[in-house]
Amino acid sequence: MKKQGWLLWFIILITLISLLIDLYPSIDWQLGKSRFYRDLEIKKGIDLAGGAHLVFQADMTTVGKEDQDSALKAAAENIQRRVNLFGISEATVQTSQLGENHRLIVELPGVEDVSQAIDLIGQTAQLDFRELKPEASQSPPEVDRAAEATAAVMLADYQPTGLTGKDLTRSQVQFNPNTGQPVVGLRFSDEGAQKFSAITQRNVGKPVAIFLDELPVTIPLVQEAITTGEAIISGEFTPKQAKKLSIQLNAGALPVSIEIIQQRNIGATLGIQSVQKSLQAGLIGLLMVVLFMAAYYGRLGILADMGLVVYGLVTLALYKLIPVTLTLPGVAGFLLSVGMAVDSNILVFERMKEEQRAGKPRKMAMELGFGRAWDSIRDANVCTLITCFILFNPFSWSFLNTSGMVRGFALTLGLGVLLSLFTGVVVTRTILMRTFTKEEKT
Amino acid sequence: MNWMKYKWLFFIISALVLIPGIVSLIIYGLRPAIDFTGGTLLEFQFKQEVEIQTHQEGGQGYKDIREILKEKDFEVSSIQSSGKGAILFRMKPITKEQAAIIKVALAEKFEEIPEEIRFETVGPTLGKELLVKTLAAIALAAGFILAYVGWRFKNAKFGICAILAMLHDSLILLGSFSLMGHFLGVEIDTLFVTAVLTILSLSVHDTVVVYDRIRESQRLLPDVPLEQLADKTITETLPRNVNNSLTIIFMLVALLLLGGVTIKWFVAALLIGTITGTYSSTFTAVPLLVVWEQLKSKKR
Numbered sequence: 001m002k003k004q005g006w007l008l009w010f011i012i013l014i015t016l017i018s019l020l021i022d023l024y025p026s027i028d029w030q031l032g033k034s035r036f037y038r039d040l041e042i043k044k045g046i047d048l049a050g051g052a053h054l055v056f057q058a059d060m061t062t063v064g065k066e067d068q069d070s071a072l073k074a075a076a077e078n079i080q081r082r083v084n085l086f087g088i089s090e091a092t093v094q095t096s097q098l099g100e101n102h103r104l105i106v107e108l109p110g111v112e113d114v115s116q117a118i119d120l121i122g123q124t125a126q127l128d129f130r131e132l133k134p135e136a137s138q139s140p141p142e143v144d145r146a147a148e149a150t151a152a153v154m155l156a157d158y159q160p161t162g163l164t165g166k167d168l169t170r171s172q173v174q175f176n177p178n179t180g181q182p183v184v185g186l187r188f189s190d191e192g193a194q195k196f197s198a199i200t201q202r203n204v205g206k207p208v209a210i211f212l213d214e215l216p217v218t219i220p221l222v223q224e225a226i227t228t229g230e231a232i233i234s235g236e237f238t239p240k241q242a243k244k245l246s247i248q249l250n251a252g253a254l255p256v257s258i259e260i261i262q263q264r265n266i267g268a269t270l271g272i273q274s275v276q277k278s279l280q281a282g283l284i285g286l287l288m289v290v291l292f293m294a295a296y297y298g299r300l301g302i303l304a305d306m307g308l309v310v311y312g313l314v315t316l317a318l319y320k321l322i323p324v325t326l327t328l329p330g331v332a333g334f335l336l337s338v339g340m341a342v343d344s345n346i347l348v349f350e351r352m353k354e355e356q357r358a359g360k361p362r363k364m365a366m367e368l369g370f371g372r373a374w375d376s377i378r379d380a381n382v383c384t385l386i387t388c389f390i391l392f393n394p395f396s397w398s399f400l401n402t403s404g405m406v407r408g409f410a411l412t413l414g415l416g417v418l419l420s421l422f423t424g425v426v427v428t429r430t431i432l433m434r435t436f437t438k439e440e441k442t
Numbered sequence: 443m444n445w446m447k448y449k450w451l452f453f454i455i456s457a458l459v460l461i462p463g464i465v466s467l468i469i470y471g472l473r474p475a476i477d478f479t480g481g482t483l484l485e486f487q488f489k490q491e492v493e494i495q496t497h498q499e500g501g502q503g504y505k506d507i508r509e510i511l512k513e514k515d516f517e518v519s520s521i522q523s524s525g526k527g528a529i530l531f532r533m534k535p536i537t538k539e540q541a542a543i544i545k546v547a548l549a550e551k552f553e554e555i556p557e558e559i560r561f562e563t564v565g566p567t568l569g570k571e572l573l574v575k576t577l578a579a580i581a582l583a584a585g586f587i588l589a590y591v592g593w594r595f596k597n598a599k600f601g602i603c604a605i606l607a608m609l610h611d612s613l614i615l616l617g618s619f620s621l622m623g624h625f626l627g628v629e630i631d632t633l634f635v636t637a638v639l640t641i642l643s644l645s646v647h648d649t650v651v652v653y654d655r656i657r658e659s660q661r662l663l664p665d666v667p668l669e670q671l672a673d674k675t676i677t678e679t680l681p682r683n684v685n686n687s688l689t690i691i692f693m694l695v696a697l698l699l700l701g702g703v704t705i706k707w708f709v710a711a712l713l714i715g716t717i718t719g720t721y722s723s724t725f726t727a728v729p730l731l732v733v734w735e736q737l738k739s740k741k742r
Contacts (some may be wrong), residue, residue, distance in 0.1 A: 008460050047702075047704060055568065057565075062734030098571065101567075101571075106584075114538060114561075115538045115539070115542070118538060247623060258562075260537075260564055261564075261565035261568055262563060262564050262569070263538070263561065263562065263563040264560075264562040265558070265560065265561040265562070265563070265565075266559070266560060267487075267557060267558060267559035267560065269487075269557065269559065270559045270560065273702070274702035274703075274704065276699075277700055277701050277702050278697070278701050278702055280700050281696040281697045281699070281700035281701040282693075282696070282697070283695035283701065284696045285692050285694075285695075285697065286693075288692040288693075288696065289689045289692050289693065292589065292685075292688065292689060292692065293689075296685065326704045328701075328702050328704055329633055329636070329705055329708060331701075331705075332697060332701070332705055332708060332709055332712070335693045335694070335696075335697055336640075336690065336693060336694070336712065338691075338693055339676055339689045339691070339692065339693040339694070340686075340688030340690060342686070342689050343686045343689070345687050346682050346685045346689075347651070347682055347686075349686075350678075350679075350681055350682040354678065375654065376650070376651045376654050379594060379650050379654070380647040380650050380651055381647070382646070383590060383643035383644075383646045383647055383650075384640070384643040384644065384647060385643075386583070386586045386587065387583050387586075387587070387639050387640060387642065387643040388592065390579055390582050390583045390586065390639070391579065391583075391636060391639060391640075399574075399575060399578045400578055400579050400582070401572065401574055401576060401579055401632065403572075403577045403632055405632065405633060406632055406636050408635070409633075409636055409640075413640070
């Protein structure tokens with residue numbers, strides 16, 4: 001009996017924690033100096049939030065085989081940068097490669113003017129090197145990549161040098177052999193090396209800015225004239241910063257033109273309607289299941305309904321924690337899993353009825369019911385879980401689909417089935433035990 | 443209850459549902475969506491009610507939407523009303539700029555600027571690729587489920603009958619979508635395939651429960667013939683099967699009637715599958731087993 005008491009408290013605890021997570025839009029704890037912040041909004045896919053799903057095909061004909069990966073990554077990073085500047089906060093950019101096809105998948109939630117966004121994304125990256133105009137102030141700005149605000153004031157002070165991304169062959173993170181500090185290496189083409197040599201000769205001690213799409217990404221100081229065509233940008237980089245800078249430079253060095261091949265736009269009104277309709281449908285469906293269970297199984301059914309409430313609360317909390325991006329098929333998967341969640345209860349209750357008919361006392365019938373039904377419950381759910389696994393494609397195998405809608409469905413259904421094993425068996429059993437034991441005592 | 447007395451009736455019911463679907467599959471086939479073929483889907487919402495077919499009212503200079511678009515060199519494969527004041531176009535892949543031209547043309551015709559609520563374009567190569575991926579997913583899922591059934595029953599008789607029941611469900615689902623495709627213009631998209639795979643696993647789910655019961659009874663009562671055991675099992679498991687499906691059906695019906703338009707046919711596919719899955723696990727899988735046994739004893 002001790003074990004049961006422990007389980008009951010565990011279930012109550014989980015339910016309460018889930019309830020808290022469900023109710024609050026974010027966690028923001030201040031513990032001394034460390035602050036713990038976690039956003040708890042439910043993420044909505046573009047079919048619910050409105051927005052655009054775009055797939056671009058990258059043209060790799062101008063890029064050498066060994067550089068294709070870096071080129072694609074650089075293009076993705078550059079698009080991310082552009083959409084962030086455009087003010088789209090939750091945009092995601094993914095790369096995908098299938099055989100000879102290199103693709104970029106861009107999701108822009110809440111975007112109304114998609115044509116403008118596509119124009120913005122579709123441009124090929126433009127990288128060029130600029131020097132200070134002769135008349136500009138002689139005090140160079142501090143060597144600081146992140147100081148874009150101060151740099152913006154100075155933007156007008158820079159003039160093009162004629163050295164562009166075309167002259168840059170490749171950028172790479174290297175490590176300073178003496179200090180072990182990460183630095184960013186640049187390698188120029190022959191023509192580029194000559195231009196660069198001339199630029200550095202006349203700018204020793206002065207800054208040379210590197211602009212990507214008309215905005216500076218870094219403004220290093222020229223320490224000495226560089227004639228070899230191999231330059232190094234050093235600074236207080238963390239390895240991550242160095243990598244980011246090198247990817248940004250590669251966007252200019254390995255420019256790929258991209259072409260849109262798939263597009264899905266959902267208007268915001270359609271999204272809002274879908275959310276409202278799904279909520280309504282879900283609540284009505286849930287109510288019918290709850291009433292049915294109570295009407296058919298009486299008191300047992302009400303206990304199962306309590307299990308279902310726990311199921312709902314925990315699922316919602318999980319969606320917020322993981323976080324699951326909800327799409328319409330995802331909602332359908334969740335509702336389907338609610339319908340399936342009471343399945344284990346029904347299996348057990350039917351077994352219990354049989355055992356009671358066979359003359360077993362109630363409590364024993366319950367134990368037998370749970371025991372015998374468990375094998376069926378477990379086996380029956382294995383197939384659904386396997387199918388969810390294939391549909392979700394967690395390792396992003398390229399021979400399987402990675403469509404967001406299908407994944408959304410598989411994820412909510414799979415999570416639902418796993419959770420319902422817990423609520424349908426452990427939770428209901430514990431609540432049942434508790435009520436039976438209490439009744440026997442009185 | 444003496445269920446097995448009616449086993450031929452159960453087969454006839456299955457056949458009545460199966461045959462029209464199979465015939466339709468052979469004659470009409472399935473109607474693939476732009477996911478698989480490539481193409482553009484464009485939907486506009488007007489505040490007023492709009493008439494798509496205006497042939498009968500059309501006097502001099504009065505043009506049909508299709509004609510207007512034809513003049514502008516758009517090859518439209520279908521125009522459909524998709525709700526109050528909403529028009530859905532399907533056509534060869536077009537760009538966003540071309541979609542804007544259509545919007546202007548419609549605004550001129552109906553004297554109201556419509557809201558573009560959906561624009562989907564899939565390039566033709568992407569469609570072919572998705573088809574291959576989808577077939578891979580089906581093969582993989584079916585393979586896993588078959589392997590599971592084989593391992594689970596370690597007995598050809600149970601395994602094959604379970605698979606036949608599963609085949610029964612998927613054929614009914616495909617057949618009904620072939621019919622709906624022909625008469626209602628319903629298309630087969632990625633979500634439909636997802637529904638089929640889900641239904642396969644749900645169908646096996648129910649059959650496993652029923653067969654487990656038969657095998658348990660076989661162990662407890664080794665001398666009772668299979669036909670009687672089958673009757674006993676059906677009586678015991680029917681309430682569970684029906685109740686479980688009812689709860690799923692409640693959720694799906696609510697979603698079908700009240701839920702979003704874009705997943706309407708996905709939910710419909712799940713609903714059809716749930717109903718046939720419940721029917722087949724009891725009234726196809728079990729009678730099949732009994733018939734198998736009878737055939738075997740006749741041979742002896």
